[in-house]
Amino acid sequence: MPWRVGRDLRQLSQAAHRVLERVHIPHHSLCVIAQPLHSTRRVLWPPAVAFKLKHSHAPTVENASHLRENQVPQEPGVPLSQAGLRTDGSQEGADGSDLEPLAPSAEVLSALSGLFAQHPTRCTVADLRSSRTQYIVPVLRHPHHGPGLVLYLLESRGLDLALWTLKLASEVGQKFPATFYGQLAAWLTTRKRWRDVLRVTLFARKSLGHTTTSLLNWRLQALMEIPRYVSVGEALALFEKEGVTPSRLTYHLLVSMHLRNCDLPSALAAIGAMESAGIPVTSKTTAVVMLNYRSLGLTPSIKAQALDVLRTTSNDQVATAVLNGLVQLMLDAGDMHGVVAILSSLMQAPEDPSSAPGADSIPEDGASNDKIDPALTPSTFLPHRRNVANVATYNILLEYLANQGDLSHAVRVLQEMRAAEILPNSRTAAALARLYFATGHANDALHLVAGTLVNFPAAVSVLPHLGYTASIPPEQPIPPPTPPTIEIFNSLLLGALKDRGLEGLYAVLSMMQVAEVEADATTLTILLSYKHRREFASPRELIKIVRLLMSSGVTPTMQHLHILLSSLLRQEREGTRARGWHVYPSATSDSVAEQPACTAYSHPTAGITFHTRRKHSNLLRPVVQSLTDRGVQSDRVTFGMRIKQDGVVKHDMEAAIQAFRAMVDSGLQPNIYHYAALIEGYVEAGDMEAATNTLRTARAAGLQPNVTVYTIIIFGYARLARPGQAIKAFRDMVAQGIRPDVPAIDALVSAFFRAKAYGMARRVLLRLWPQIAPLEDNLLEAPLRELAVTFRQLHVDNEDIRERLTSEEKCALRSTIRKIAKRWTDVTYKGLKARRMGSASHVVTRTPKYTKPLGG
Template identity: 50%
Template sequence: MPWRVGRDFRHLSQAAHIFLERSRALVLPLCVIAKPIHSARGVIWPPAVAPKLKHSHASIIEPTNVLPEDLAQRHVQQKTLESVLCLDKPKEGGTDGNELISLAPPSDVLSTIGQLFVQYPSRCTVTDLRKSQGTFDLVMYLRHPRAFAISLYLLEQGLADRALWVLELATQIGASCPPKSWQYLTAKFAEQEEWRGVRRIVKLARQRLGYTTVKLLNWRLRAWMENQRYVPVEDVLAMFETERVNPSRLTYHLLVAMHLRNCDLAAALTGLRAMESAGFPVTAKTCAILVLGYRSFGLTASIKARALAAIGTGDEVVSAVILNGLVQLLLDAEDSSGVAEVLSSVSQPSGDRPYDLGASSIQDDDERVGSSTPSAASRPSSLRSTQAASQRNLISVSTYNILLDHLSRQGDLTRAMHVVQQMRVAQVSPDSKTAAALVRLYSTAGFHNDALHVVASALGGASDALDLLTSLGFVASTVPEFPIPPPIPPTIHLLNALLRSLKKTLQVRELSVVLDIMRIMKVNPNAATITIVLSGLQGRARPGELIKIVRLLKSRGVVPARGHLHVLLQALLSREQAVARPRGWSQLRSLTSSSSQDTPASSPRQTEADVAGVGCEPTAGITFSHFRRGNNLLRPIVQSLSARNVRNDRVTFALRIKHFALVKRDLVAAHEQFRLMVRSGFRPNRYHYGALMQGYAAAGNLKGATKVMRAAADAGLLPDVKMYTIIIAGYAGLARPKEAMRAFRSMVAEGITPDVPAIDALVSAFFRKREYGTARRVLLRLWTQVAPFPDALAEAPLKELARAFRALHAGNANRPERLTRRQRHEVRRMFRDLSQWGKTGPRSEAVEESARHVHNVSTS
């Protein structure tokens, strides 16, 4: 009898609990039924703040039309990867039938969980529970299905590790839930980018249910991709076969997206062929994934034609994703007229071309620059097909953000303001990425206080954060000269943009200030934050110190990323190059005489198998002879990347070409790497051609360097001031001022404005020829091309003039000093804190939303 009474009591308590959970009314905010923000009438954000009003953080949008950012972005921004891949989205309040709602346990149960977690942080077993005191109530809670609701509550509080701990303990005790609840928990962990937790939940669900589902396996595949663990196509399909689950179209899309992110074109094509063999034809969503992932390779004629043909064939979201991906590819290929033509074809009909960003550099991938813009009658049919999508306005805030981000890298303030004006006319509301692009734009253009005004607008009334911003030079009383978007919640994109604006002269104090602002605003850093900080410290810390920092992060659970490796390789390569090739006018280089040969004598030629094998390594086989200790320090990081099958990309190939050409002086091997890169599907950019040009110039073969520059022009990359500077500096190294002057005049004749390095290289040619008077006259004559000449230097000697002139270059001004021992310890402490960030504190909703955007795929 007592046993039956206890059983009935347990059943009644469970039924009451389920009834109470189901009876909770989900109160939707009024803003859900309000008018979307992109359809508001009138000016969405002011062009500038009126001087008489000074600076105000108030938005001029009507209060009834204001939506929280997480809801507004669901209407305005593209869902990119998630929208294309159609991954399951958790529906609040168990509205999808999973009956799982976040539940806060009693304080004593929560306290017991905390004590046990501290005592057994990795895993707590049933035996450990028996040894502990006062765990009866906890066991009763974890036997009930509400244990999963407690885990969901801990996750929402930012305690992902503790939520996983509770899940594992509950499954050991015997708690269970239906597959839909497992999928709901998995999606919730994915929302907060807790991909390690996603993998563990899928494993727990398999153990508890005795089987798995295609949705759970797809989440495991997505977690592998986000953790940079790239599994071969054959192994993934074998996993599905072992589990007796048929792959879905989403499975193959994830496979293609994964291997495109890993810069493995052959594996991505294998995934496409497997998808078609399984009976899933290529659709507009497949094209969207290809366009998003192809940025790592560069624009090709086939991808451009496929994208143009696919715009308008899918739904509005997919078509918009394809459009934005194509715009990004065209901008990377410097095809501004192509961008204007594509955007004009999908926008509302108008007589002007509001999206004209300047002269085109390429008309098509395989055409020579300089052809006229085709007329409407001669446009390709694929481009004409995009006009069918013009009635659906596919141009959104994401499109404008891509344009602003491109112009911010160039510091082109005039054209960026034109894009902002078009954004205002189209009544498109800015978001956090718009604010981040404006921060980068204003900082690059030299308006640092305006950039800080954008950040201050996002910080709102957080007085502590505003005080920290003042220590970075922010003057709130100074009225901004350029548009400031309405206040938005601070996101990691915005604060990363602030860090990037400080990167050139990053001080430890400034780094501490930005990280403190992140803590105050509860914004968690991401992998890009670590890469930006490492890049900013590159000129201040030795390469070995940077490697130790990455290894410190690795020991604390941070997975080394390919971007971290790029910074480390660049630092080591700069160190090697400085040893092998000292800089300065008076330092004569041991150059060979100019020869008509295209390639000088070099080491024995590598075999095809050796070169192909190098292409699969994450470092592309780069080794350093002058800093051999760096090879040993790098080994654990490289092993971590190799174990996850991470391949090299265009950046690694560029470093490899530069290493062969400038350090080892082996142009044959540099050409082999260039050809291997092209065979791997990568399209060379300016950095690859520039590395080859530097190698020829260092070897004294200026004819070969000129041929490489012409080859770049044939590929659609017009010569710029940097390419011509390489030619001029090459002639200067040979003490041939006449040829250097001829190259300089050719550059000016093509309409290219000389900068400080170009003029400095030209003057050094006369200096090495010991024509000091001519060098002085040339410097004085060309000084005004860069800045007004100071009268105080009229009688200064040539050496003092050269120093003052070089200081005008942004790369030479305010060069940071080396870190002291105390600063090195402080930096390590900051990175130690960064590695633990987010494991004990709550996450910002803006960070959760930012994980859904396009840069998760296109900039990885």
């Protein structure tokens, strides 16, 4: 169907161009705004209309290179200016609040526009005289009107005309001080216009004839946010060349830059250079590290330093930043209980439980009074003695619960926010929209989006095309309206693509155009992920989309590369993946490996190369070259794909282990995905002992295996026709409270099929079917092949979110597994007894109704 592929590519490219052609900002950063935690009980916004909650859900964790349907990808790190840590007691972090745009008269504006059209590069005093527009000179020379005019033009007409006016004002005698340029850069920073910040700092250097520490720091931050990473030596050499002294902020920006780039040695070098310059490490340095350490993963030493700062610092801004960074790192590792323990050890809970924030919140409309897991009760992990929790603290918790699909506890976090008088912001709204879409409350999510678009009726009119019904009131809490942001639209785009496909994409892009919200790199990541996962687009098609947008000025990021590499890796693996229950994967690869252009682990691709894919490599080269030229290094996701390719595709476990060790040596902390890649490699090699030992190592490291890891183990035993071991692994998974999904049950059934126990395979499938969906009566007598094919089709509807088992469900499922295990023991015993008596086992090798290979 080449014509259909080409049509979809053209449609997606045209839709993306409608908004993405104006994209210049590839960075989507987290927002941390320091606000105190109050204890009054005034309700700030109304509670839920109906407190009728469905079961909470937790997602089935997939490969690290995949974007979950209900998850917005986020860049690690938080801008220091937004964290309240940028100033370091100086005037460098001035936010430009004393600058006010002053609209000129229509005559002055018309004269400037005309001069700009006639002399687009440079306008001199002679040009002014010849055009008889000398009357604008007093305005340009005025100490307040001149800067105000520049800011007005910057806001309304863009940077080109604003900088042109700056040059013209300098020609007629206006002297803009260095602080003005710093305030101009700060104004652009609040709008994330990083490339314009670079232009302003460059023009300031030419206009003043010199530069300042503040202007160089603005330039350094803009380079970090683009991102374009520079070495510590290169950055400090620039300061030395300009004859200015680096400040503490300079070194903090260098630390942030290299931590975001997963370059721990360079970050340590920046801290060493700071100490050599006579600037000691303080609690603010620790806060900077915590805000940007997310890309590396939590380590015991970082955790210990964070706890020490929280216990000793008297600076609430520093404590807030450290707290939020630590909570984010621990939640990334899935350690909610650790978050509870950390905060409980730091903050003393109130003696009277009824005085805790939110303690007066009671279930509404007949909601259940069941006891909530204390590890997820917000009143147990929000501080009471110190005002260090702010809106960002709650947002981190809400985003974690949104990714888990845990609606009930997310609503309780919102109740805590109301009780603590913490006003929700746009990031709160984005997390809630993602949560409501993921848990089946799409109309509530659309109500929330409609609230942000009250000033854009044309955009609201598009919402019914996404299923919005204004007449149906929301069932879940809807916070007060916030201005529309790209984060909210990205959450809307995730839900719209899932429910409406490309039709939803067109609707969201048109709404963004009406609301004048520009797309960012995350928007493109969501689009690529949709094409990759939902439409199974070929690597060539995805690469062409990225190349097409690069020609429009879009800067590729590591998140884009992750999807492209994942698509190539999936295509390469198709030749070695097992199909059905009868087929065994080949032990070796027959394709000839192309010699890698770069095998260095620090390369953006972590040295990943693909077999017989030279055309794809040529297409991918400009994307990789763009990242390489900007100094971008590999991260944990690319390392995970390198480990998986070496172990699973190339069947080279020595190379996989070497890549794993190289990742650890570089300071990147492995997560469950990296261990899963090693486990899958051992399974492919048939070494189940090494696979189970690796699983135990991961658990000893504090990582919680997910359903995917257990499925790999179960499948490994199935390949070796060991149903007894497969049952044991399945039972261990259930004991951990992990709900089995379609692949896990399918892998267990295949273990009996491989052992030629076809009757047991059919019986196990029928017994476990209700864990996924109700079993229809017409399937009770269906042959095994029909059952297997029908069951696998259910995975589409159940792959997004899988909640953990409740205590009752766990007990019931363990009882079912015990019965299956006992039945298999009896079957095996009877088979052995029959063989000893010299007769063929009619139980184990009974002829099935359909014994041809089942399709994968």
